[in-house]
Amino acid sequence: MSQARNYSKKREAVLEAVRSTKCHPGARWIYEQVKPKLPDISLGTVYRNIKVCREEGLLASVGVVNNEERFDGIVEPHQHAICTKCGSIMDVESAAPAGQPSLNGFAVDNRRTVFYGVCAKCSGQKKGFKGFGRLVGRFGKN
Numbered sequence: 001m002s003q004a005r006n007y008s009k010k011r012e013a014v015l016e017a018v019r020s021t022k023c024h025p026g027a028r029w030i031y032e033q034v035k036p037k038l039p040d041i042s043l044g045t046v047y048r049n050i051k052v053c054r055e056e057g058l059l060a061s062v063g064v065v066n067n068e069e070r071f072d073g074i075v076e077p078h079q080h081a082i083c084t085k086c087g088s089i090m091d092v093e094s095a096a097p098a099g100q101p102s103l104n105g106f107a108v109d110n111r112r113t114v115f116y117g118v119c120a121k122c123s124g125q126k127k128g129f130k131g132f133g134r135l136v137g138r139f140g141k142n
């Protein structure tokens with residue numbers, strides 16, 4: 001009995017950590033948040049609890065950014081903007097209405113729109129555009 005309660009306590013803590021932020025964290029970030037409250041929790045337990053929460057529809061996966069899967073406490077469909085420099089993920093408010101496109105009988109049960117780019121913080125840090133020269137160099141080499 002107490003084991004079951006302990007189990008749900010960890011799951012609650014994981015869920016709460018994801019819901020407490022808008023940063024769409026990865027498992028390691030969640031682990032860092034939960035660890036002070038539940039010192040006996042392991043990263044593996046965090047992964048397991050994320051999996052269970054996803055199966056129950058309490059958490060959503062945003063996708064893999066910089067080799068780490070990121071999670072969202074908001075499971076209702078919404079759009080994301082991902083910074084390709086720092087890997088931050090932001091919710092995009094509104095945009096196109098979520099109408100059902102006609103796809104020749106294809107039944108859509110999930111759709112995901114992701115905008116990739118550079119966030120305001122990253123684009124403000126570096127002045128001047130350095131990327132183009134490198135790109136030209138790469139294409140010029142043949």
Ligand SMILES: [Zn+2]
Nearest residue numbers: 083086119122
């Ligand atoms: Zn950024």
Ligand SMILES: [Zn+2]
Nearest residue numbers: 072074080091
């Ligand atoms: Zn989101």
